Amino acid sequence: MQNQQYMTEEAKAVYNELSTTPATAGEIAEKTHLSPSRCQFILTQMVMAGVSHYQFGCYKRLQ
Template sequence: TEPATVGEIAQNTYLSRERCQLILTQLVMAGLADYQFGCYRRLPQ
């Protein structure tokens, strides 16, 4: 039970980091796009 739990925690942490990294990347890209285009184009978020 313990090894499986540790494995699940490690996997969940890895997935969370991947997801967080992806979200941060998307936010940065959306921010840059919003800054570049301004009123010309708005990304729904």
């Protein structure tokens, strides 16, 4: 997934921080040094792409 040409460096950083342990967008934003809104946007795109799952305010990696 990380080798996809269309992924920005920001999206790669967010994807690298996702794990099977649920985390909020704020927690991931702190680790990636992105703004919470930018991180939330990227995470929403990842949910729509089917590589992440959102439940109860937290995100986790599906693959």
